[in-house]
Amino acid sequence: AGRTFPRPAHTRVLTVANQKGGVGKTTTTVNLAAALAQAGATVLVIDLDPQGNASTALGIDHHAEIPSVYDALVDGTPLADVVQACPDVEGLSCVPATIDLAGAEIELVSLVARETRLAKAISAYLASPEGAGVDYVLIDCPPSLGLLTINAFVAAREVFIPIQCEYYALEGLSQLLRSVEMIRSHLNPELAVSTILLTMHDGRTRLSSQVADEVREHFPEQTLRTTIPRSVRVSEAPSFGETVMTYDPLNSAALAYLEAAAQIAERGAQGSR
Ligand code: ATP
Ligand code: MG
Secondary structure, three states: OOOOOOOOOOOEEEEEOOOOOOOOHHHHHHHHHHHHHHOOOOEEEEEOOOOOHHHHHOOOOOOOOOOOHHHHHHHOOOHHHOOEEOOOOOOEEEEOOOOOHHHHHHHHHHOOOOOOHHHHHHHHHHHOOOOOOOOEEEEEOOOOOOHHHHHHHHHOOEEEEEEEOOHHHHOOHHHHHHHHHHHHHHOOOOOEEEEEEEEEEOOOOHHHHHHHHHHHHHOOOOEEEEEEEOOHHHHHHHHHOOOHHHHOOOOHHHHHHHHHHHHHHHHHHOOOO
């Protein structure tokens, strides 16, 4: 408590992506967002998954009638009209996802500028009085490489990949990297994989450490020093509409997320991406 991190000179937009399901994308998005906000940053989470898990974890109302990221993507509603403040953490807000978003993947196909809609919405928000002063935008992606994730890749400068410390973790990673490369060459030349975080590390198994070593070997620059340990408190927190950062701040995973957030903030301050 009471820690502050250096704030970035410009808003950093990070897309948290991995088409593999259940690797900790949402958990990482909401806990890093909470940690950064608790340390003094202004943070916006965009829930881009029709499951709406990030909205739930942040205690944000997202039943079917609530204006959401769907309205921004499909109807061009300004983000300022759909954003909600997170009740537990000052400086943290969220654009919720509702079940409507499940249809967006198909509805977007026939719309003009279908890949750049989120990018436009975010730029307009950051240029508006409501969005001025936002330090970080974190986008929580669904477990696919469809149009929603493509919108997130076009909107961001940094790709953040959570990797679960288990055997199949590296399968599918090359496909993810190819997608990033494709978006970089056709739609967003600024995009790069800036950060990799190892999640759900189980210190009792050799497998967890082997996977962690292998990831570090391939991505020495991007992989954060901190790994996130497994902890039941992390999985309990969302049922209370909270992140583990408020639910159990001294828990080992909460402390690890705080440390990871500090590393991310420091990297930004050094000017690296
Ligand atoms: P999806 O692909 O469905 O969006 P995801 O990649 O967003 O999944 P999460 O929902 O964050 O993954 O995590 C998957 C499950 O693992 C959840 O039940 C979550 O509570 C649990 N989990 C994530 N991190 C941890 C951890 N450090 N310790 C224990 N459980 C965890
Ligand atoms: Mg998720």
